Amino acid sequence: MTPEILDLLFPNELPTVAEIETKYPSRELPEGAVVSRLAPSPTGYLHIGNFYQGFMAERLAHQHNGVFFLRVEDTDQARKVEGAVEVVLNALAHYGIRPDEGRTLDGEIGDYAPYTQSERKEIYQAYAKELVAKGAAYPCFCTTEEIDLVRKIQSKQGLRTGYYGHYAKCRNLTDDEVLANLKAGKPFCIRLKSTGDYSKRIVVDDLLKGKVSLPEYDVDVPIIKGADGLPTYHFAHLIDDHLMQTTHVVRGEEWLSSLPLHIQLFNLMGWQPPQYAHHALLQKLGEDGKRRKISKRLDPEANIEYFAEHGYPQDAVLEYLLNLMNASFEDWRKENPTVSVFDFPMDIHKISNTAGALFDMVKLNSIAREVVARMTAEEVYDKVLTWAKEYKPDFANVLENNREKCISIFNIERGIGTKSRKDLFKWEDAEKETEFFFQTPAFDEKLLDPIAKDDVVKVALEYAAIYNPSDSKEEWFAKIKEIAGANGFATDMKAYKADPKSFKGSVSDVAKILRVAITGRTQSPDLYAIMQILGKDEVLTRLNLNDRC
């Protein structure tokens, strides 16, 4: 290409490639350090799969003395959403994941700035210009309509679609033809002049997939778009991950097919390609019983914010994802119940390399139960409060005005680790699990069917008469038995089971009457503990069923 054409192609003043290279100093990192990144598109939300990928990349870097950075891939201006970077950063921060470099909540950090691709336009253009000058790339004047038509024809003939071989019409335009097109003001994109041969194969060693054999890439893909002069993903990946010295590229396996292109690009530049790690995609079971990838449109949990909104403990989400990455996580957790998830030594070579896992909410819930069981009542209180302040302000007020009482409530049957109650595992459930402590529930006698109403009222009143809040748990239960016996209920289950007909019910029915009167429900945590927290006056008010039905 002549200098005249190059100037028409790239009319703006551009830095030289040599100038750019000197601005990006070599990273001074220990041997074996991993530099990884998360490179989201700012579309306004963070997909669970991207989060999974970012978490994996972050673990990899931080477990290997490295750097984890965040780069914004906003080369598709149409999809760009204002404030989207903050959405991503906040979502990460919620889980304690903070990029060391790139776009962060503290602004842009690092020596390899800018970390937003739209601000790097000149850099890509400088490299593209060099490739065109070398004859390794060329301007293409084909319109979208023409390309679409070719694709249709190829498709109809059962051929591979794409701009390759003799379909690459602009590949061999003469300088004069190019010049004529440019002077006519025809729009153009810059395409790679591919050196690949589809009949040959390339073998790439992927960190997760192992050796992958693929056909060489012979399509002349666009590297610079016509509309705005910004690079396509492939070209931006090449330039950025080279300049930013990314050692490990963690991404979804949907990229596996373009791996030969990326290798070709690195080879073309004479650069060392990064180590690739293509992970399987998270999936979901669709209505039709088939697997599909988790979809933004169909699955609310596709958005990582879903878990914060519903009050899932952060560690539960992290542990669940870690469990998908390394199945040995569960064993490790069993042996190390108290340490941080970030201390788990994730083994990159043990990352499961199977078909994409089905996202399992039930398993997540189960992990959440274990995570919450390990917390103290104070921790639960703090977490619930933090959640409520954001999502349920009224409830947050209740929590703040009753700190000690709430901690006592969260402490009911809170044992050590596995022995704890496990009904509360996401903070959104906390309100309905605690509401009867703050307001006298309606008394619904139907809950006590078939016990006669007269007996219900009598039992409650008689119990109230002998109730003493300073009783021990044993004394408390002895009194329930006493009332049972005095009213024709069996005082122990064996006697009742032996001859149910001679009793109105058993001691458990008596307890049930008290439970319904006090909590408004037939099921609750330990009634003794509940009564201790409610206090004498409130308990007596609730037991006075004469006034309540």
Place this chain on the structure above:
RNA sequence: GACCCUAUCAUCUAACGGUUAGGAUACGGCCCUCUCAAGGCCGGUACACGGGUUCAAAUCCCGUUAGGGUCGCCA
């Protein structure tokens, strides 16, 4: 259609040529018990199919089938 990835209980998976195929979740039963949780004990359920290689195959090779992915001037 072409190319690629993957294939072990319902789900997530372990196994890296020799195991009664292990664990976790879910499910069922029993125990405990003031109900519910929790906990303890027990239980059922899996190597997709067909060929090879080997003394020996879930494991290696080939094929079939199935699921997923890619084939955009989206990433």
